[in-house]
Amino acid sequence: MFEQALALVERINWYAASITALAFVTGLVAVLHALTYKRDPRSALGWIAVSLLYPFIGPILYLLFGVNRIRTSALQEFGRAVSRETGVYPHAARSPSFPAWEAYRPLIQLGDAMTGQPLLAGNHVSILEGGTEVYTAMLYEIEQAKSEILLSTYIFKYDRIGRQFVQCLAAAKQRGVAVHVLIDGVGDLYSIRSAARALMKADIAVVRFLRLSLFPPKIHMNLRNHRKILVVDSEVAFAGGLNISDAHGSVTQESGELIRDHHFKFEGSIVSELKKLFISDWNMATKKPLPDLPRQTEIRGQSVCRLLPDGPNENLDTLLSVLIGAISIARETIDLVTPYFLPPRELITALAAAALRGVRVRLFIPEKNNFPFVGWATHNMLWEVLQPGVEVYAVPPPFLHSKLYLIDGCYALVGSANLDARSLRLNFELLVEIYDEEVGKSLAEEIDSHLEEAKSVTLEQVDSRPFPVRVRDAFFWLFTPYL
Structure with a gap:
């Protein structure tokens, strides 16, 4: 025993x-x-x-x-057919719509070095506000499509708006149009009924980007494709902040679901770059190259644009570097509109330095965040930008979801990226540089319209938060890299 x-x-x-x-x-x-x-x-x-x-x-x-499981070598392998071009149109990009070329030369050189993407002239940019205007324009272009539709979105809900898109895409497929749809693997889970399945029933090519699965194990919770792209016939493209959901559409404000957002319609040579980015994402998700059709180079307007893609597969923080470069070159005004403001230390320092040297810096954030813990974490760090003189405005509901970054009223960055670690380091994102004083003027008017109802946030208000609230905010701030 x-x-x-x-x-x-x-x-x-x-x-x-x-x-x-x-x-x-x-x-x-x-x-x-x-x-x-x-x-x-x-x-x-x-x-x-x-x-x-x-x-x-x-x-x-x-x-x-x-763990970041996506490797740059994998993207290069899957995306060889759409490799970047460098040194394209170095002088042809000049445009009378943007006379301040010499002042912005350092920023242009930074974009060249960081992205290898061409700076392209001859574009027309239309600013679209709100789901009704955006979806009407997108559905119209889909209905007019003759050869090809490429659609990439983070969330594609199978609700009223989602069904309209499915029906339109299915009708295009029946007309003989080649339709390819890319939906993020996590974003697809936002809808109880899967739009992807409905599209597949219509014989449409659909891929879920980094779809979650246990067998084989594929759990990329933090590496999401947050880009929103629609390219039709290589002639027109859309990009911006809107997902496909009733939350962005004609929903009454009383329901609490209406979302403020902006999307952009592009015509001209930048369309080819957005198409290349879609193809790159498609190739990485499917490992099956998608052929590229001849590019659109027709002059459509006076805007000079450059596509700025970024993702966790990149060795350099492209969007963060360009944002800091743009802030450092500002002389008069910096306007930032973002739903999620949890920037890295480098961006906070750049904003503080700009305010201290006399630049008027304005930050617009939602008064009430759709993710409360993100709002709490933001409140914990607002003093860092308020103290050096940044003006902070809280915009009341409906929820502010726009991503607009405007420098001196003439240089704009628009797209899908927020000012937080998730967008700047974890997600696949895109921004588009727009060098155009007319577009800048229109965006400035859009941003100024928030002042009619926005509430100014002061350092005194932030410092006077009750102790339990400050502890709560500080606790969630600790998780900033993952919020």
Whole structure:
């Protein structure tokens, strides 16, 4: 009996030692990976702490949420047919609609170096506000399509608006138009009824970008395709902040679902670049190259544009670098409109420096965030921009979802990217540079319209928050890299 008990104890000790050793090894592997591959020291330190303090659970959480599995080499392999061009149209991009070329030369050079994307003249940019105007324009172009429709969206709900898109796309398919739809794998889950399935029933080519699955294990919770692109016949393109959902459409304000947002219609040579980006994403998601049709180069307007794609597969933080470059070149005004404001330290420093040197910096954020914890985290860090003189305005409902960044009223950045870590480091995003004083003037009017109802946020208000509220806000602020 004693020998059996001793043998049992030895076996238990062996199992315990094995489990301890395994926990140590898995934790060590997670720590070494975070030290080697994480670019943000706060993020690295956080994952190291989680991996060491919570054996097995910590490394598993890091594997699921902390590891960037997308590699630049993979994108290059899948996207060879749509490789970037460098040094295109270096002088032809000049336009009388933007006389301040010399002042903006450093920013133009930064865009050249960071993206390799051409700066293209001869574009026409239409500003569209609100789901009704945006969806009407998009559905009209789909109905007029003759050869090809490329649609990429983060969320595609199968609601009233979603069904209109499905019906329009299905009708185009029946007319012989080639239709390709790319929906983000997580964004697809926002809808109880799947729009992707409805599109497949219509024999439309549909792909879910990085679709989640357990077998085989594919859990890319943080690496989402947040881009919104529609290209029709290589002639016209749309990009901006709107998903496909009733929340953006003709919903009464009393329901609490109406969302303020902006989208942009592009005509001209920039359409080809948006098409190339869609094809690149499609190729990466399917590993099956999508052929490119001849490019559109017809002069349609006077706007000079450049596409700025960015994603977790890139070695350089393209959008963050261009944003900081644009802020540093501002001389009079900087207007930022974003639903989620949790910027990295570098961007906060750039905004503070601009305000301190006399530039009027205005930040417009929602008064009530659709993700309350994001709003709480934002409140915790607003003092950092208020103290040096940045003007902060809280826009009351309906929810402000626009992403508009305007420098000196003449240089604009528009697209899908928010000013938070998720957009600037975790998601696949796009912004479009627009060098055009007329477009800038129109955007300035759109932004100024918020002042009629926006509430000014002061440093005194932020500092006077009750202690429990400050603790709550600070707690959620700790998770800034993942909100």
